[in-house]
Amino acid sequence: MTKFNLKSHLTFNRSEQGGIFFLTLLIVVLLSIYLFVDFSSESVFDVTSSEIVQKQHYLDSLRCVEQEARKPKIYPFNPNFITDYKAYTLKMPPESFDKLKAFREKDLWLHSVTDFKRVTGVSDVWLDSISPYFKFPEWITNPKPNYTSKYKNFRSKHTLSEKTDLNTATEEELQEVSGIGPALSKRVISYRDKLGGFTEDVQLYDVYGLSSTVVARVKERFTVKTPRPITHINVNTATASDLATIPGVSFELGKDIWEFVRLREGLTTLSELEKIDGMTANKLQRIQLYLSVE
Numbered sequence: 001m002t003k004f005n006l007k008s009h010l011t012f013n014r015s016e017q018g019g020i021f022f023l024t025l026l027i028v029v030l031l032s033i034y035l036f037v038d039f040s041s042e043s044v045f046d047v048t049s050s051e052i053v054q055k056q057h058y059l060d061s062l063r064c065v066e067q068e069a070r071k072p073k074i075y076p077f078n079p080n081f082i083t084d085y086k087a088y089t090l091k092m093p094p095e096s097f098d099k100l101k102a103f104r105e106k107d108l109w110l111h112s113v114t115d116f117k118r119v120t121g122v123s124d125v126w127l128d129s130i131s132p133y134f135k136f137p138e139w140i141t142n143p144k145p146n147y148t149s150k151y152k153n154f155r156s157k158h159t160l161s162e163k164t165d166l167n168t169a170t171e172e173e174l175q176e177v178s179g180i181g182p183a184l185s186k187r188v189i190s191y192r193d194k195l196g197g198f199t200e201d202v203q204l205y206d207v208y209g210l211s212s213t214v215v216a217r218v219k220e221r222f223t224v225k226t227p228r229p230i231t232h233i234n235v236n237t238a239t240a241s242d243l244a245t246i247p248g249v250s251f252e253l254g255k256d257i258w259e260f261v262r263l264r265e266g267l268t269t270l271s272e273l274e275k276i277d278g279m280t281a282n283k284l285q286r287i288q289l290y291l292s293v294e
Contacts, residue, residue: 076135080110090130096120111136158221165225166204166218167197177221179214195247197228202285206248232292235273236266246290248283267293 077086079100087097103110103119110116113131164173171185180188184207191207192198201223204215233242235257243254260276261267270288273279 074130074133076133078136079116079134080104092120092126092130093122096122160223163221163223163225166201166222167192167224167226167228169222174218174222177214177217179211179217184209184214195228197226198224199227199230199289200224200286202282203247203289205282206286230290233290234294235261235270235291236293238291246287248286269293 074090082090082092082097082100084097087094097120100110100116100120110119113127113134116122116131116134117127169188171182171189174180174185174188175182187209188204188207191203195203198204201219204210204218205212210218233246235243238258240251240255240258243249243257244251246254249257256276257273260273264272267273270284270291270293273284273287274281
């Protein structure tokens with residue numbers, strides 16, 4: 001049995017001894033560097049610089065915008081019609097919503113923010129944040145003016161002696177009629193001046209913007225008592241140009257009347273003009289004030 005020779009494994013030649021020495025020296029050097037050299041270094045990135053702070057504020061603002069965009073949108077609404085779901089999305093206290101629901105079940109209505117506060121008992125903080133979106137009906141927020149006092153002395157029936165002469169009526173007197181304001185009263189006076197005075201009440205229908213309903217109201221209070229005399233035009237001998245001088249008659253209508261008369265070789269009554277296309281009884285009534293069939 002061969003003996004294990006340990007000595008042979010521990011014997012190194014000169015070259016191997018040099019290698020071992022160099023390796024040992026390298027290990028010692030690396031350990032010394034690791035133990036005694038500080039590898040930490042201060043960051044060269046200054047987070048307190050004005051540029052960095054400005055960028056951070058910009059990012060924060062974008063983040064806030066994004067958060068706001070994700071919040072549920074609130075649109076103007078009538079608080080009288082808040083539903084269960086609407087109350088939930090508005091974070092309205094359940095007990096306040098129950099009070100509102102009980103109030104509306106009595107067929108009662110909220111007319112203002114004050115009414116809402118009184119009925120529901122919500123906190124001022126909640127109300128201040130939500131009330132800007134309240135939208136009450138137009139007839140509540142912008143009620144129509146009460147004309148009762150202005151027209152309280154206006155009666156629908158007046159005798160002839162009680163009516164004011166339409167040819168002497170002032171703008172202020174005309175404005176007492178419901179439906180006539182400063183603009184229409186000026187227009188009536190201007191048209192009266194253009195005619196040299198009204199001949200019949202029916203001429204009011206020729207005033208631009210004056211509806212038949214308003215004319216009827218005017219005639220209840222006013223009438224022509226001093227009619228302007230009119231020189232009548234013989235429809236059987238008049239030319240189209242003559243007919244076009246009549247208020248409310250255009251040259252085209254004058255031509256239609258002239259051709260109508262020529263085709264019938266003259267008229268016996270003015271009522272025959274009703275057969276002209278587009279001629280209404282109301283318009284004929286105004287035109288025939290200036291015509292005759294002599």
